[in-house]
Amino acid sequence: MSTAISIRIPGNLAAKLSEIAKETERSKSFHVQKALEAYLEELADLQVALDRLHDTTDPVISIENMRKELEL
Numbered sequence: 001m002s003t004a005i006s007i008r009i010p011g012n013l014a015a016k017l018s019e020i021a022k023e024t025e026r027s028k029s030f031h032v033q034k035a036l037e038a039y040l041e042e043l044a045d046l047q048v049a050l051d052r053l054h055d056t057t058d059p060v061i062s063i064e065n066m067r068k069e070l071e072l
Contacts, residue, residue: 007032 009017021028052058061069 017028017031020031024031
């Protein structure tokens, strides 16, 4: 099920969105949805990376040990 939302964006961004929609023959809603999906996916990846960075039980290895382990 779809939900309608309303957003405000700067005029130059709206113009770029309209241009891309016209060039690709896709709706502006399609492009906004895809951009939001990508943003949320990146945000989730960032959160995983930050969680791992702050996890004191996650071992840290040196670049030298990593090269040895990967046989580089």
